[in-house]
Amino acid sequence: MTYHIYGIGNALVDKEFEVQDEFFTKAGIEKGMMTLIEEDQLHTMLDTLSTDYGLKKRACGGSAANSIIGASYFGAKTFYTCNVANDEAGDFYVQDLQAAGVDTNMDGDRDSGVTGKCLVMVTPDAERTMNTYLGITSELHAKHINEEALKNSDYVYIEGYLVTSDTSRAAAIQVMELAKKHGVKTAITFSDPAMVQFFKDGLKEIIGDGVDLLFCNEQEAMLFADTDNLDDAVEAMKSVAKTFAITLGSKGALAFDGELMHPIIPNPTTAVDSNGAGDMFAGAFLYAITHGHDFAAAGRLASAASSKVVSQFGPRLEAEQHEPLKSALDG
Template sequence: MSYHIYGIGNALVDKEFEVDDAFFADAGIEKGMMTLIEQDQLASMLDILQNRYGLKKRACGGSAANTIIGASYFGARTFYTCNVANDEAGDFYISDMKAAGVDTNMGDNRDEGVTGKCVVMVTPDAERTMNTYLGITSELHQKHIHEDALAQSEYVYIEGYLVTSDTSRAAAIQVRELARKHGVKVAMTFSDPAMVQFFKDGVSEMIGDGVDLLFCNEQEAMLYTGADSLPTAIDELKAVAQTFAVTLGSKGAVAWDGSQLHHIAPNNVKAVDSNGAGDMFAGAFLYAITHGHDFAAAGRLASLASATVVGQFGPRLDAEQHAPLKDVL
């Protein structure tokens, strides 16, 4: 087995800003959601944000990328399939991935175009709002899949955001089918309430006849199942996922291991920035279950790791912050 986790997702250079609620009212932006924007909108928005607030942080991102990097820093062997352009942002992205110990399909022969960018706006209540210009990542194709690396993995991990592009969705479905062919387990995340709300048919298409492990938050679970209570949603999810974890914000999480529901205690933290919390939860959880730990232990690590992310600025932890967290295993 060459890899513990093979991920596929959008490749976006994240630019984080600390803003106030007034900014959303001025700019007509829906708070707390991920919204797709065009390149000209991105340019004017970045101009305003840089001048009004100043850039807080830049990092290679994308939901699944954050998950894969987190798992890598914990000690998992990882591979990431994505699409970045032959531009400065693409160079930055690939070098950031390599520095985190993640192997990728991207070399020096990348296509011309514009690497995707995500503007992450964090308010004083720690809520994150994202405006995303996908750029070349919306052209993530089946040709970018590295079947040999996938076949040599324990899990594939599919990002729900891929549902928004026809080619990316097709690539995600192809990854699921190749995983089945090679006996690799399939994990997936819903990524964002908007994906379930506005692209539900596409999300169902990506799930296909079911996944081995699903990650979602409480709102996404309710939206996808149409349930009016969490216990009902949990029962409904069993029809599409053999196992799953549902994050509940400050209430912790629940994890279904196929026979038992584990209640995962929260870790109290002063929230600074919720960006990346769900991504880190999945990364820590996947690291733990691919290293011999049960769902209860995986949940403890995932809960602590995501709380630690929320307690500081940016979607990920620094490399050296990961090892001490493993004490909870």
């Protein structure tokens, strides 16, 4: 195998700000959710945030990108299919990916347009709220898929956010079909409660007759199963995924390996910024299971890594922070 994980997802340059709750009330923004916005709204809000709060951090982002970069820093060989433009933000994005050791389809000529951006607003309670202008990433097409890299991977990993665009949803479905054709295992993340709430049919379309591995949080699982009971949601997940991991916030996580349910204990931490916690959980988990570890060990690493992410600002850890976390694999 050339790659442990082949990812496909949105490519967004994250701009992070620390804000107060009253900002959302004033701006009419729903807290804790990802909302798609137009380019003019992006510029207006960016001006306001930059003036009133100041930019805290810039990084190449997108849910699956964060997972793939995390896995890469742990030691996985990874490939990321995405779409950025031939602008400064696109240059920054590709350089950031490559610096993390991730191979990508974007290392050659890129189309004209505007690279997608995500305004990440973090409140003192560590909750993250996102307003996203997709830009050229909404034009992620099947043509961007690298079938050679895909068929030489252990897992494909698909981001649920792709469901919001017809072309990117079609690309996600194509990746799923190619994976099955080449005997590559399939993994998907629901990404955000809003994706399940408003795009459930599209997610079901991507999942098709089922996936090998599903990542979601408690709220997403219950929304998908149309229930307010976690046990019922767990049973519903078994009908669409052979294995899965459900994160439970401060209560830890559940990891189902197809036979046994493994409760994953939380790692006590003081949360500063919840952005990227679920992404890191998935990236660490995928690294572990593609390197010979069982679901219990994978859950321990994923829990340790995600608790480390929320204890600092930004959706990712620094490269050197990954290796010490591997001690969690040994229990």
